[in-house]
Amino acid sequence: MTDRYEPQTIESKWQQKWEETRLYRRVEDPDKEKWYFLTMLPYPSGDLHTGHWYAMAPSDAAARYRRMRGMNVWFPIGFDAFGLPAENAAIKRNIHPHKWTMRNIERMRGQLRQMGTMFDWEHEAITCLPGYYQWNQWFFRKFYDMGLAYRDKAPVDWCPTCNTTLAREQVWGEDRHCERCGTPVIVKELEQWKFRITKYADELLEGLDxxxxxxxxxxxxxxxxxxxxxxxxxxxxxxxxxxSFRVFTTRPDTTFGMSFAVLAPEHPLVEQITAPEYREEVEAYVAKAKRKSELVRQQEAxxxxxxFIGAYAINPVNGQPVPIWIADYVLMTYGTGxxxxVPAxxxxxxEFARKYGLPTPIVIVPKEVWEAGDASAWSEEAAAAMEAAYTLKEGGVMVNSGPFDGTAWPQSFDATAKWLEEHAAGxxxxxxxxxxxxxxxQRYWGTPIPIIYCPECGTVPVPYEDLPVILPEDAQFRPTGESPLKFHEAFLHVKCPVCGADATRETDTMDTFMDSSWYQYAYVSPYWKEGETLSPDDIPWDKAVGEYWLPVDQYTGGIEHATMHLLYTRFFTKAMRDVGLVDFDEPMLRLFNQGIILGADGEKMSKSRGNVVNPDDYVSKYGADTVRAFLMFIGPWDQxxxxxxxxxxxxHRFLHRVWSLVVDPPKKQHDQPADDKAITDLRRATHKTLLxxxxxxxxxxxxxxxxxxxxFSNTLIAAKETPVYGTEAWDEAITSLLLMMAPAMPHISEELWARLGKPYSIHQQPWPEGDPELAKEEVxxxxxxxxxxxxxxxxxxxxxxxxGIEAAALASPRVQKWTAGKTIRKVxxxxxxxxxxxAN
RNA sequence: GCCGAAGUGGCGGAAUAGGCAGACGCGACGGUCUCAAAAACCGUUGGGCAUUUGGCCCAUGUGGGUUCGAGUCCCACCUUCGGCACCA
Structure with a gap:
């Protein structure tokens, strides 16, 4: 045993021991409070980068802390193994995605172990394996049966670089670029499979509370x-x-102020009602609008x-005709198109009315104006003088609105809504x-969508008992990125499960967010029923085990998934509940978003900037404990x-000092016993730190x-050279220090714990409670x-x-110097x- | 434009039921050790003025306000970052 702190030696030693003794194995103990701690599973890109460390090391510390608090903590890990980089590697370097992925996983497992985490490797899941993705297909089939999965033809976003369509959530920013590769997307009209997440819109909203x-x-x-x-x-x-056509408004109280109506250029009625003399102009505008949506969408500033299309619609509230226009600021995809x-x-x-000289009748005025009886406020001059629309709801009162005059928000909404319901099919x-x-x-490296197209029967889902539809290994990758499945004869051709006719398989695969939508359930029993025949009545994990552990108590991960993974998995859980698989509504009860770790230059790490930090280099130089503690020390975790x-x-110096504090003898020897005050002070420092x-x-x-x-360690270093060294209070201080360090720096604390002759393992010790009485200052x-x-x-x-304090304060000569010649007004x-x- | 988060020493950051701004660390400076250097250890370190001791003034993006007292609360503005972008 060396007396120097050599992290490399002790870290691998303890990692091995923890595994041998199965220190972190999962046990379902009904007498203990369970704590399902989960961190977002990594994509196996090949190297564990600093971002992974930043997400996982503090998560691990938090999980270990809970464990010491006596909770039954489960902290599993897996790999989000389907996705484009593997397929791109296949195209570029002629290596099969499966091989590339599994090789990366092997490497990353090693790196994750080096981090010293308490991950439960016995329940690891890899999403690209058939035992995993068969359940993706099973879920798809279930959702199909429930009417939650459907296929329709509609304009969709297409990434020309990734050669595939994207969900709306994966199109980001002003230039509408692909979330993964940054390329601006284009719009294509395609038949695509969708999940009816909108059915849960209200519930997804309410569940947030x-x-x-x-x-x-x-x-x-x-x-x-x-x-x-x-x-x-x-x-x-x-x-x-x-x-007729239908319109949607959030301001029925302004209906009397309607001075024109607008249809989206794609609105089906345009064709029918455009007056002949306007037809040419209208068709040109429609064509232009259509072209615009097919191009990379330009910002129109x-x-x-x-x-104007030469037709008029009747405003139901007053029977007045209003001109009908078409304009591309009205979207066919929202509301009724x-x-x-109501320009006012x-x-x-x-803005539209100003540009085309349309009238701007005022029908809502501020309450004060109404109460003052100031009629000029809604005169023509007032309308002409407006520089912006008056859009306030609160405090708005209806005017120029016939029987509704004087009605204030929110009654104005209810009254007009009711009227429209009764009189305008509203x-x-x-x-x-x-x-x-x-x-x-439209890519290969994903879960095949279990659908068969039969010329006789139409769209036929693959029967449960025929699942999984295996992704064929022998794929020919094309430099264009076009899916090899489209050209894979053996995969493509299949007999219709209903009539037996020659049919073809769906060649599209599933969005990889499918995999991560339910992985927290998959961890319960990875690859459940692999190789067995599946049925509609299955549960994709061991039910009894799931009842103990689910749902996730604490989740950690990046905020970039706010409207993707974190929305999808909430939807999935609600759909699973409706399938009857779970009896709760939300998958993750608590969430914490860590921030992003930047390069030394304060910029996002990227190869092109050359500011990428490789954690392995620092681990080999300083050890995992130092890297873990440093990442935690940098600043607030969410920042x-x-x-x-x-x-x-x-x-690193701090860890060395702690090492020396525990291992090295003091420089001086004291023969006098420690006095009571010194003992009290030391205990106070210990308990203050504990709290x-x-x-x-x-x-x-x-x-x-x-x-x-x-x-605290600085305090102890000083105290070590005093008579308190070796006292009970000293032991308490050192023991507490190591226990407090254990979650964050698991190796050095385990080693020093062992060197103090304490029983294995420090990670099985109860958390030391701070005593507020002992922490209290006397003076x-x-x-x-x-x-x-x-x-x-x-x-x-x-x-x-x-x-007493006041008297002491007033007695101070320095204070008196400043109050001399002044009257004390207040203390x-x-x-x-x-x-x-x-005083003054 | 709208929504959200944030602006504190040379740097990362502490401190918000309003109560001693700058914890902890980095860097810098001085010292001990050394032939020397590194490491380690000890001390100093917001800015300015003064200095024989005690000291004084200014400071948390900017400008106002509330208060005995404001980094913290209120109003207006500036800057940065993130999200949304004609959603009727």
């Missing part, structure tokens, strides 16, 4: 779902009483355009921005921050947790201010009363904190 997730994520999801309440009603065409335009009270309509309606989840991908190559030295560190682990405040441990220093400025500091007993005493003397 029941889970302990960061507000940021909740807000992102709420905005993404984009619920808006309004009224849909009918507008008849003047002179063509057989024809808000400039609106449209054309048609709107009533909608900014977009306002109904209250809720619209959502959320679209159904497009799951078809991320730059990797400072010099900062890690400081953390602080405990609170910080609870709240994932790892940076201040490490800082507190550093402070506190309080500041004395005169007119808000600190002029003196005095020592007072912690329980000194206000009067504010905050016990234990400060005194402020107001």
């Amino acid at each position: 029941k889970i302990d997730w960061p507000e940021r994520v909740k807000t992102l999801q709420r905005n993404w779902i984009g619920r808006s309440e309004g009224v849909e009603f009918e507008m008849k065409i003047q002179g063509r009483e057989d024809l 808000g400039e609106k355009s449209g054309v 048609a709107i009533m335009a 009270h909608d900014q977009r309509d306002f 109904e209250r309606k809720i619209n959502y921005r959320l679209r159904d989840w497009l799951i078809s991908r 991320g921050g730059p990797w400072d190559p010099r900062g890690i030295e400081g953390v 602080k560190v405990t609170e910080d682990y609870e709240k994932f405040k790892f940076n201040t947790m490490i800082a507190a441990l550093m402070g 506190v220093e309080i500041a004395i201010q005169v007119n808000g400025k600190v002029r003196d500091r005095i020592q007072v007993a912690v329980d000194a009363d206000k009067a 504010i005493v905050v016990p234990g904190r400060m005194v402020n003397i107001v």
Whole structure:
């Protein structure tokens, strides 16, 4: 045994021992409170990078802390193994995606072990294996049976680089680029498989109130779902009483202010009602709009355009005809694809009306204006003078609206909604921005969609007992990225399971977000029923085990998945509940989003910038404990921050100091016994640190947790050279230090624990409780201010009363210097904190 | 444009039921050790002024406000980052 701190030696030694003794094996113990701790599973790109460490090391510390608190903690891991990089490697380097992926996984397993995590390797899952993805297909089939999976032809986003369609959630930013590769997407009209996530829109919204997730994520999801309440009603065409269209509005109270109506250029009615003399112009506009949507969508800088189609619609509330226009600011994909335009009270309509000289009748005025009886406020001059639409709801009162004049929000909404329901075939309606989840991908390396197309029977789902549809291994990869499945004769041709006719398989595979939508359930029993015949009545995991562990208690991962994975998995759980697989509504009860770790230059790590930090280099130089602690020390976990190559030295020095504190004998020997005060002071430091560190682990405040441990160890280094060394209080301090370090720095604490002769393993010890009584100070220093400025500091007993403190403060000569010649007006005493003397 | 988060020393960051701003660490400077260097250890370190001791003033993006007292609360603005983008 060496006396020097050699992390490389001790870390591998303990990692081996932990595995041999199966320290972290999962046991279902009904007497213990279970804690399912989960961190987002990595994509096996080949190397565990700093981002993985930043996500996983603090998660591991939090999981280990819970474990020491006496909870039955399960912390599994797996690999999100389907996806494009594997297929691209196949195309570029002629290596099969399966081989490439499994090789990477092997490498990353080793790296994950080096991190010293308590991952439960006995329940690892790899999503690209048939035993896993057969359940993707089983779920698809279930959803199909329930009407949750459907196929339709509609404009979809296509990434020309990835050669596949994308879900709306995977199209990001102003330029509408592919979330994965950054290429701007184009729009294509294709038949694609979708999941009816919109069916759960309301529930996805309401469920947010029941889970302990960061507000940021909740807000992102709420905005993404984009619920808006309004009224849909009918507008008849003047002179063509057989024809009508429906409009959606969130402001039925403004209906009297309608001065025109707008149809989306693609609206089916345009064709029928356009007046002959306008036809040419209208067709040109429609063609232009269509072309626009097929090109990379340009930002139009808000400039609106449209054309009058020579037809009029009847405003149901007052029977007035209004001109019908078409304009591309009205989208066919939202609401009814048609709107009533109220320029005075909608900014977009306002801009349009100004551009084309359409009237702007005011029908809502502020309450004060109404109460003042100021009629000029809604005169023509007032409308002409408007610089922007008046869109406020609260405090708005209806005017120029016949029988509704004087009605204020929100009664105005209800009254007009009711009127429209009764007179214009109207109904209250809720619209959502959320679209159904497009799951078809035109790529090879994914789960085959279990569908067969039969010329006789049409679309036929693969029977449960024929699952899984195996992804054929012998694929010919094309440089274009076109899916090899389309050309794989053996895969393609199949007999129809219903009539036996020659039929073909669906060649699209599933979005890989399918895999991660339910992996937390798969971990319960990885590859459940692999090789067995599946049936509709199955449960994709061992039911009894699942009942103990599910749902996930604490989830950690990046916020970039806010409207993708984190939305999909919530949808999936609700759908699974409706299938009867689970009896809860939300998959993850608590969520914490860690930040992003940046390069030393403060920029996002990237190969092109050359600022990528390879954690392996630092692990071999300083050891995993140092890297773990450093990542926790950098700053608040949800904030991320730059990797400072010099900062890690400081953390490493701290570990060396702790090592020497425990292992080396003191420099001096003392023959006098320690006095009571020294003992009390030491115990106070110990218990103060215990309370602080405990609170910080609870709240994932790892940076201040490490800082507190550093402070405490500095105290101990000084105390070591005093008579308290070797006392019971000293033992308590050292033991507490190691126990507090154990979750964050599992190897060094285990080694020092063993060197103290304590029983294996430190990771099976109960968490040391801090005692608030022992942590209490006896004497506190309080500041004395005169007119808000600190002029003196005095020592007072912690329980000194206000009067005593005030007297002591006023007795201070330094204070008297500042109050001399002044009258004391007021003395504010905050016990234990400060005194402020107001004098002038 | 809208929504959200955030602006504190040379740097990463502490401190918010309003109560001593700058914990902890990095860097820098000085010292011990050494032939020397590295490492390690000890000390100093927000800015300015003063300095024989005690000191004084200014400081948490900017400008106001509330308060005995504001990094923390309120109003307006500036900057950065993230998200959404004609959603009717």
